[in-house]
Amino acid sequence: QQQVKQSPQSLIVQKGGISIINCAYENTAFDYFPWYQQFPGKGPALLIAIRPDVSEKKEGRFTISFNKSAKQFSLHIMDSQPGDSATYFCAGFNTGGFKTIFGAGTRLFVKA
Amino acid sequence: NAGVTQTPKFQVLKTGQSMTLQCAQDMNHEYMSWYRQDPGMGLRLIHYSVGAGITDQGEVPNGYNVSRSTTEDFPLRLLSAAPSQTSVYFCASSYSGLIEKHEQYFGPGTRLTVT
Numbered sequence: 001q002q003q004v005k006q007s008p009q010s011l012i013v014q015k016g017g018i019s020i021i022n023c024a025y026e027n028t029a030f031d032y033f034p035w036y037q038q039f040p041g042k043g044p045a046l047l048i049a050i051r052p053d054v055s056e057k058k059e060g061r062f063t064i065s066f067n068k069s070a071k072q073f074s075l076h077i078m079d080s081q082p083g084d085s086a087t088y089f090c091a092g093f094n095t096g097g098f099k100t101i102f103g104a105g106t107r108l109f110v111k112a
Numbered sequence: 113n114a115g116v117t118q119t120p121k122f123q124v125l126k127t128g129q130s131m132t133l134q135c136a137q138d139m140n141h142e143y144m145s146w147y148r149q150d151p152g153m154g155l156r157l158i159h160y161s162v163g164a165g166i167t168d169q170g171e172v173p174n175g176y177n178v179s180r181s182t183t184e185d186f187p188l189r190l191l192s193a194a195p196s197q198t199s200v201y202f203c204a205s206s207y208s209g210l211i212e213k214h215e216q217y218f219g220p221g222t223r224l225t226v227t
Binding site for chain 2: 006009032034036041042043044045046049089093095098099102103104105
């Protein structure tokens with residue numbers, strides 16, 4: 001049972017374009033939704049996160065859009081750069097259960 | 113601060129062997145966890161701990177044991193290695209308090225191959 005479904009598996013975007021990664025969750029007990037970025041050979045690192053009482057959060061070129069009724073959220077990377085090429089994971093966290101459940105990941109490649 | 117450290121970086125085991133993956137953090141974090149990363153499967157939670165002496169199972173705990181005798185250390189033990197445990201293992205730590213501070217800091221990973 002995959003509690004967090006992520007798509008697409010891989011994504012190729014031209015430099016300067018918009019990268020969009022989508023996630024859907026099943027567990028309504030999740031109360032925190034982080035996105036992690038992972039470069040090859042490294043551990044993941046927190047990129048941006050949102051709580052379900054907020055519909056959008058923006059940090060620089062990265063924006064999370066959140067739709068609580070549809071149980072969906074997405075990451076938008078504006079003006080995508082080759083340095084953004086990495087694997088991105090969405091996740092849901094349940095404060096009461098102390099568990100973070102990750103999506104399967106999206107490999108992003110930004111062409112120069 | 114060294115952050116989260118993991119040893120070894122690489123390990124090859126034969127089926128049936130046991131071993132312990134080490135994880136340590138120097139940030140005084142209460143929460144620590146172990147994940148395995150497999151292609152197309154994302155990061156799956158194996159075990160986690162919310163403080164010294166307290167551990168619990170994650171999504172895929174079978175074949176693994178953990179203990180948390182100190183705040184700093186959270187070793188993962190493979191009891192009898194199987195080829196299905198070939199994976200990259202990540203340890204992570206975070207504050208378990210305010211939700212806005214629940215950023216998990218990941219170690220560099222251990223790549224394990226079981227033949």
